[in-house]
Amino acid sequence: MFASCGQEAFFEGHVHALRTLGGVPRSKVRYDNLKAAVARVLGLSRARVEAERWIAFKSHFGIESFYCRPGIEGAHEKGGVEGQIGYFRRNHFVPVPEVASLTELNEMVEQWDRQDDTRRIGTRSKTVAEYFALEQPLLMPLPEEPFETGRLFTPRVDRYGQIPVRTNRYSVPIRLIGKRVRVVLHASHLVVYDQNVEVARHERLIAKGAVRLELDHYLEVLVRKPGAFPGSTALEQARSAGKFTPVHDAWWAQAQKVHGERDGTRALIEVLLLGRHLPHEHIVAGLAAALRAGAMTADAVALEARKAAQAETEPDLAGRPLPGTPPTNVTSLHEWKLSHLPPDTRPLPSVTPYDQLLRRRRASGGDHPEGEAQ
16 A cells, blocks of 8 residues: 555556565456546546556566446446455554554554465455465566666755655755755655665655655754754754654753753764764764763764764673674684685605705814814
């Protein structure tokens, strides 16, 4: 399930379904006259002017489409599908399930699908899974190359570091102001690229005229103008998303007491800049440790954050690895080289040839100091 019902969701739903089935149906697939696939219905016949991207999608997967008649005349042509949708809705969505996210809801739907494999439809002798086991070998194989289901846009970044996508606006790093970027809009998120480098990723907005701002995109400006930080929309959204935690607020308040409002805010922004190199949870741990120690500087937070990162991988005092960390065996470079060298089959060295030199020296009298002087 998706938050939007655009063509991107239509394509992504197809990809998920085909992967779940493990192949592509060989016979015709029935479709209603939805806008994601049909650009125009030609009279009451079955002829359709299809959307260009839908034609490309069908060609990629080898899908043969069959469109129902519009209106009441075509209602009976997909009665089985409508009946099964009604069954699923009545048995799993009544009452409406309470979930925290669409991801959680989709996981529940997949679990219900697996449970329905053991169900018998009507008076049929076999279960859903048994009938599918008979039909699965008839499916065509999936193509090896993936199909880009997202819709492409190339907006220009405005002076506020934002880009328009459909009816909403999203932030990008302010260094891209004035440049044109490439946006791939998916059903649930969008990705922004500067040439071939990903520079931003946002959850897709559903309401029209909404704005989604990432606090990290504005830190370079805010560190020069810390007075704009407390009332910024980006900070408000970071709080709502849980990225700006109460630990951040507590450290910020103490930093303002120690350094003053301006310098304390600038110190917090410098801490936020650490998030580009250190994980969020380590920075929060570093803020908490620095707050307990009364260290109100970004350097102190960075030090404590690195300590938190090392504590997850270093062994405890007894030499045992901490829980959740995989065991590691350290091999010295010398041992590694010896293990990768071929066996040495050469004979041991001998000093016998050097004895000839010693006998020649004695015969010439070179072992007497007087002879050497002469």
